[in-house]
Amino acid sequence: MLGYIDKIREISKRLLDEGRVEMVIGFRKGTMPMMNEPTFVKNSGEVSKLVWDSNCGINLANYLTDRKEKIGVIAKGCDSRNIVTHILENKIKRDKLVIIGVPCKGMIDRRRITAVFDAEVREVSEEGDTVTVKGAGFEKKLKKSDILQDNCSACIHRNPVLYDELAVPLVEEQKDIERYADIRRIEAMSPQEKWQYFEDLIAPCIRCYACRNACPLCYCPTCFVDESRPQWVGKSQDETDIRTFHFLRAYHCAGRCTDCGACERACPVGIKVRQFTSKLNKDCLDMFGWEAGVLPDQRPPLDTFKPGDPGDFIK
Amino acid sequence: MKVIKIDKKDWAGGIDKIQDAYRLSGPVREEKSHNFKVLGKGELPDLNFLNTRLSPKSIVYPQSEIMFEYSLDEKDPDHHIMKDAAKDYSPKAVLGIRPCDASAFLLVKRNFDTPDYKDPYWVRAYESTTFIGAACNNPCSTCFCTTAGSGPFNEDGLDILLADAGECYYAKAITEKGDNLLNTAGWKTIADGGALKKIESLKKEAEAKISSLVSTDQLNNKKTTELYEAPFWEDVSFSCINCGTCTYLCPTCWCFDIQDENSGCSGVRMKNWDSCMFPLFTIHGTGHNPRGTKLHRVRQRFMHKLKYYVDKYESGIQCVGCGRCIRSCPVNIDIRRVCDMMNSYDPKACACAVK
Numbered sequence: 001m002l003g004y005i006d007k008i009r010e011i012s013k014r015l016l017d018e019g020r021v022e023m024v025i026g027f028r029k030g031t032m033p034m035m036n037e038p039t040f041v042k043n044s045g046e047v048s049k050l051v052w053d054s055n056c057g058i059n060l061a062n063y064l065t066d067r068k069e070k071i072g073v074i075a076k077g078c079d080s081r082n083i084v085t086h087i088l089e090n091k092i093k094r095d096k097l098v099i100i101g102v103p104c105k106g107m108i109d110r111r112r113i114t115a116v117f118d119a120e121v122r123e124v125s126e127e128g129d130t131v132t133v134k135g136a137g138f139e140k141k142l143k144k145s146d147i148l149q150d151n152c153s154a155c156i157h158r159n160p161v162l163y164d165e166l167a168v169p170l171v172e173e174q175k176d177i178e179r180y181a182d183i184r185r186i187e188a189m190s191p192q193e194k195w196q197y198f199e200d201l202i203a204p205c206i207r208c209y210a211c212r213n214a215c216p217l218c219y220c221p222t223c224f225v226d227e228s229r230p231q232w233v234g235k236s237q238d239e240t241d242i243r244t245f246h247f248l249r250a251y252h253c254a255g256r257c258t259d260c261g262a263c264e265r266a267c268p269v270g271i272k273v274r275q276f277t278s279k280l281n282k283d284c285l286d287m288f289g290w291e292a293g294v295l296p297d298q299r300p301p302l303d304t305f306k307p308g309d310p311g312d313f314i315k
Numbered sequence: 316m317k318v319i320k321i322d323k324k325d326w327a328g329g330i331d332k333i334q335d336a337y338r339l340s341g342p343v344r345e346e347k348s349h350n351f352k353v354l355g356k357g358e359l360p361d362l363n364f365l366n367t368r369l370s371p372k373s374i375v376y377p378q379s380e381i382m383f384e385y386s387l388d389e390k391d392p393d394h395h396i397m398k399d400a401a402k403d404y405s406p407k408a409v410l411g412i413r414p415c416d417a418s419a420f421l422l423v424k425r426n427f428d429t430p431d432y433k434d435p436y437w438v439r440a441y442e443s444t445t446f447i448g449a450a451c452n453n454p455c456s457t458c459f460c461t462t463a464g465s466g467p468f469n470e471d472g473l474d475i476l477l478a479d480a481g482e483c484y485y486a487k488a489i490t491e492k493g494d495n496l497l498n499t500a501g502w503k504t505i506a507d508g509g510a511l512k513k514i515e516s517l518k519k520e521a522e523a524k525i526s527s528l529v530s531t532d533q534l535n536n537k538k539t540t541e542l543y544e545a546p547f548w549e550d551v552s553f554s555c556i557n558c559g560t561c562t563y564l565c566p567t568c569w570c571f572d573i574q575d576e577n578s579g580c581s582g583v584r585m586k587n588w589d590s591c592m593f594p595l596f597t598i599h600g601t602g603h604n605p606r607g608t609k610l611h612r613v614r615q616r617f618m619h620k621l622k623y624y625v626d627k628y629e630s631g632i633q634c635v636g637c638g639r640c641i642r643s644c645p646v647n648i649d650i651r652r653v654c655d656m657m658n659s660y661d662p663k664a665c666a667c668a669v670k
Contacts, residue, residue: 031641038553038646115347210556213556213558214556222594226593234576235574236378236585268368268563268564268643
């Protein structure tokens with residue numbers, strides 16, 4: 001993916017020079033290995049600060065919400081699906097956007113890499129499908145496909161679904177992959193086992209709300225956990241309140257989640273929060289044949305009714 | 316100053332004795348990272364760590380803490396009267412705290428323990444705790460403690476400094492509290508004259524490994540209003556998602572919120588960590604929010620740590636350089652970069668200030 005950046009910069013410069021956009025939203029090089037920071041460029045002389053590699057996992061659709069400018073936005077497959085969702089939900093107008101599509105081969109899971117080594121990881125570089133990890137006294141080459149974020153390993157929409165410019169040719173989509181192995185394992189558990197599983201899963205939560213805030217879907221002017229008149233949810237480390245937050249956050253994403261993985265990537269304590277949303281994604285696929293953000297002209301299943309909708313739950 | 320040599324074979328036995336007299340916390344490896352927890356009998360702290368993911372501030376200042384309890388049952392003669400919640404201020408000890416995190420308590424103390432006002436919960440919890448620091452032989456690339464008023468062998472805020480010298484530990488007793496703990500543990504072998512030299516050389520070695528530096532010398536001279544209005548805040552705050560990660564992981568962030576929670580006919584008044592990153596932190600009863608945008612909130616966090624605190628207490632920044640906010644920020648906002656932008660800000664050349 002390293003070769004992409006020249007083309008991304010070229011397109012960004014052109015869009016800015018031609019006055020087609022007021023800003024381009026992309027990534028600049030981070031100050032830590034495996035981290036890039038979302039940023040904007042307003043002046044075409046600064047496009048050289050834009051970067052693109054396998055550390056651009058943050059979903060840039062999150063930076064479009066309610067903006068008024070004409071924006072050029074760099075979008076990999078999942079970002080583009082969230083842009084579609086934003087357009088469907090009237091959070092941004094299509095004609096305000098120039099989408100620079102970037103076919104994606106997956107983002108590196110930095111937690112997976114740091115967990116492999118006892119010593120601090122100081123430098124990570126990539127070339128083709130090989131990722132080289134260096135630290136004090138060690139150097140190791142890893143295969144990129146072994147260290148992807150879970151959602152990237154299970155991704156079947158690597159190509160942007162909606163774009164105005166394409167940085168590089170489309171890539172081949174992954175086929176015949178088991179996308180919901182984790183979820184099937186949890187589905188097979190007894191209610192008690194499931195309860196315990198989710199208790200353990202969210203036990204480290206510190207309620208920083210990074211999962212919610214990294215998510216482009218979470219744009220309510222006041223989130224239910226922040227509502228103070230009346231207050232719906234307690235503020236302490238009470239486990240019922242923490243559970244309530246996680247369960248409701250997931251349900252608010254039902255039929256809308258694109259499985260971009262930004263929530264899981266953002267969590268500072270490493271909670272696999274996708275375990276909640278993936279189940280809802282799987283249900284939407286099983287029940288409605290629906291994947292969020294793929295079709296720009298179709299309403300999501302949870303805000304439409306069709307006579308053929310499954311109704312087995314009505315007894 | 317007394318330096319005790321602790322043979323590693325006497326380590327577990329000493330810890331066992333400490334646990335008879337103190338509630339002992341230490342770093343333990345959880346699934347993928349280290350965190351402080353209260354150690355059970357026979358459980359040893361794992362000192363083979365860089366630093367813990369969460370800061371140890373919660374040992375003195377828990378994320379949620381009940382202050383009062385009350386009854387709402389009007390048949391109860393004491394109904395609607397706030398009563399102190401039961402507290403345990405028996406001796407506690409933290410073994411393996413990093414020097415940066417220990418010195419952070421001193422920065423927080425300026426807020427919670429003043430001549431005029433004392434937070435009784437924080438002060439009593441702090442005073443009942445003995446801090447045994449694990450000197451940092453291998454600082455991380457994100458550690459900038461040496462230019463943030465601390466250091467890998469810094470003794471401020473510690474009762475004992477423990478240096479790992481390979482075959483043994485050297486324990487430098489810094490306070491009387493520290494002396495008492497060493498006695499309790501039965502660690503009594505006075506180290507020979509070479510110990511202090513060894514500690515000094517380990518310290519030099521560790522300090523030389525610090526690769527991150529910040530400049531803070533000009534912060535005090537900058538005009539608050541000029542920094543406040545600096546053009547770089549748009550650039551700095553753009554990527555921020557306004558989560559509470561930086562503030563909750565920070566050993567020096569102290570803000571809290573007070574809440575009453577009722578259940579049936581009884582209730583509690585509690586304090587919970589709060590974060591200046593959240594819009595709810597400042598929203599008024601009218602619905603107006605004086606820090607209504609993320610630019611306001613991000614600026615507040617950095618201005619508080621790097622300008623208001625500096626001016627108010629005149630003893631440096633409200634940061635010890637532990638680097639947690641850098642390592643855990645989901646979008647890589649880096650306080651080192653912001654600190655340098657603030658420190659070198661020249662409003663006359665502001666067109667060039669945005670990097």
